[in-house]
Amino acid sequence: xxxxxxxxxxxxxxxxxxxxxxxxxxxxxxxxxxxxxxxxxxxxxxxxxxxxxxxxxxxxxxxxxxxxxxxxxxxxxxxxxxxxxxxxxxxxxxxxxxxxxxxxxxxxxxxxxxxxxxxxxxxxxxxxxxxxxxxxxxxxxxxxxxxxxxxxxxxxxxxxxxxxxxxxxxxxxxxxxxxxxxxxxxxxxxxxxxxxxxxxxxxxxxxxxxxxxxxxxxxxxxxxxxxxxxxxxxxxxxxxxxxxxxxxxxxxxxxxxxxxxxxxxxxxxxxxxxxxxxxxxxxxxxxxxxxxxxxxxxxxxxxxxxxxxxxxxxxxxxxxxxxxxxxxxxxxxxxxxxxxxxxxxxxxxxxxxxxxxxxxxxxxxxxxxxxxxxxxxxxxxxxxxxxxxxxxxxxxxxxxxxxxxxxxxxxxxxxxxxxxxxxxxxxxxxxxxxxxxxxxxxxxxxxxxxxxxxxxxxxxxxxxxx
Numbered sequence: 001x002x003x004x005x006x007x008x009x010x011x012x013x014x015x016x017x018x019x020x021x022x023x024x025x026x027x028x029x030x031x032x033x034x035x036x037x038x039x040x041x042x043x044x045x046x047x048x049x050x051x052x053x054x055x056x057x058x059x060x061x062x063x064x065x066x067x068x069x070x071x072x073x074x075x076x077x078x079x080x081x082x083x084x085x086x087x088x089x090x091x092x093x094x095x096x097x098x099x100x101x102x103x104x105x106x107x108x109x110x111x112x113x114x115x116x117x118x119x120x121x122x123x124x125x126x127x128x129x130x131x132x133x134x135x136x137x138x139x140x141x142x143x144x145x146x147x148x149x150x151x152x153x154x155x156x157x158x159x160x161x162x163x164x165x166x167x168x169x170x171x172x173x174x175x176x177x178x179x180x181x182x183x184x185x186x187x188x189x190x191x192x193x194x195x196x197x198x199x200x201x202x203x204x205x206x207x208x209x210x211x212x213x214x215x216x217x218x219x220x221x222x223x224x225x226x227x228x229x230x231x232x233x234x235x236x237x238x239x240x241x242x243x244x245x246x247x248x249x250x251x252x253x254x255x256x257x258x259x260x261x262x263x264x265x266x267x268x269x270x271x272x273x274x275x276x277x278x279x280x281x282x283x284x285x286x287x288x289x290x291x292x293x294x295x296x297x298x299x300x301x302x303x304x305x306x307x308x309x310x311x312x313x314x315x316x317x318x319x320x321x322x323x324x325x326x327x328x329x330x331x332x333x334x335x336x337x338x339x340x341x342x343x344x345x346x347x348x349x350x351x352x353x354x355x356x357x358x359x360x361x362x363x364x365x366x367x368x369x370x371x372x373x374x375x376x377x378x379x380x381x382x383x384x385x386x387x388x389x390x391x392x393x394x395x396x397x398x399x400x401x402x403x404x405x406x407x408x409x410x411x412x413x414x415x416x417x418x419x420x421x422x423x424x425x426x427x428x429x430x431x432x433x434x435x436x437x438x439x440x441x442x443x444x445x446x447x448x449x450x451x452x453x454x455x456x457x458x459x460x461x462x463x464x465x466x
Contacts, residue, residue, distance in 0.1 A: 068144075068147065091117060115315070116312060142285045143282075169214075194421060222239055270386055298360040298363075307346040389453055389456055399441065
């Protein structure tokens, strides 16, 4: 029994080593091929055909953005409103001339007349309409500038997201290259009998994880390109990657970029920014102009209580029959001629336009409250954005000065240690993942800084010079 068990063990070992001899070397070649070639499951974006700067994107948005195009049409509509308000009512002409026996054979004649009527707008209604229309045109101009500034802010955010997507794609590709190096080292160590097969499989698994991340990076890059294309007024019709020429912060540069200033640049005082916001915010200026428009509309509504006059003047004449009854003598037609003048006006007995006045007054009070509300929102948004900028700047400094250098050093030491046999593969992979996570956190801090700066400019209401 003991001899049979021993013989069975010898046979099992022989089969085991035969399988290793049969499959290990092809497996090594297959693994090397998989590590060095591109998987068909990897998403590949088309090569960028266009490179945009932030200034170029602003110009394209001004020319092609659909929201801006609609707002320009609103300017034309408001300008036409001034012409409508300044129009003088056309006079009304009326002619009464008859035919037939009633006008040619009636003994006493039949009155015929020609007269004109003109509407006279009282209480300065025409001038008040013109003032209201001009005020509304100025409001439309301010709304256009507010919309244009908002579109530029959206362009800035979309451009920043595209720079982040490009940087993240480069990060994943770089980390995948490091994973390939670890896999090459694992294969060499396994071939030399210094590492188990599990380390080779672990290295392959590490690369496959980067493949999924690379797919996500490609998707983010394509989505960011489409979003930028849309906001600058283009119609995305195919998958495209737009290149940007401004990603200095993602390259650990401390210099300013077109997107944001250098994190080392000191921020202006909060009180100064708040005062600038109250003076520069286009939407606040538009809200204040809305108050002025409603005040003019209230003046016009009160003027409606004074009825307009309709003044008329004309000429009347009659044609008498030349054949009169006995006892009556034929009269010449000029006896029926004459001129007349009349005045017509509404009698405001039942309704004195109280509804229009009440509505205009309510609109005025509501617009005044809107200004107060907007000022509170401006102050709140500015303080939040100001604090966000400070925090994101601090995170960038910590990452650039401490976290990234230390994480890079740990990753290099761990990879060299594994190559020399001083550490295992798991330690090298963990160090590499820690460095990737640290760099990813830094990218998040840069994106946060860019978005916080965009929020700060939006809160202030104009681009901040830096």
